[in-house]
Amino acid sequence: MMFLALALLLSMLLGLWRVVKGPTLLDRLLTIQLFGSAGVAICLVLAKALALPALLDVALLLAVLAAAAPAALVQRLRRQA
Numbered sequence: 001m002m003f004l005a006l007a008l009l010l011s012m013l014l015g016l017w018r019v020v021k022g023p024t025l026l027d028r029l030l031t032i033q034l035f036g037s038a039g040v041a042i043c044l045v046l047a048k049a050l051a052l053p054a055l056l057d058v059a060l061l062l063a064v065l066a067a068a069a070p071a072a073l074v075q076r077l078r079r080q081a
Contacts, residue, residue, distance in 0.1 A: 001049035005042050012038045025077070029070055036066020 015034045022028045040063045047055035 001045055005045045005049070008038045008042045008045070012042075029073060032070055032073070033066070036062065036069065040066065 012035055015031045015038075018031045019028050022031065040059045043055045043059035043062060047053065047059065
């Protein structure tokens, strides 16, 4: 289980490169989605592996925030254009 969490963390680190180097704003937006999805997955894997049910609540909160952040960014970009 811990190997899976490390693999997800590695995918987030690779996504960080895309945030810094991404040629377009869409690349950065998709990477934000990756961070949210991988963060939720890491919390769920660690909750199961470490038997910490509180991490399930953290995963739920992160899932809500991960859905709201790109929507807010798109609304902001729509106002600027």
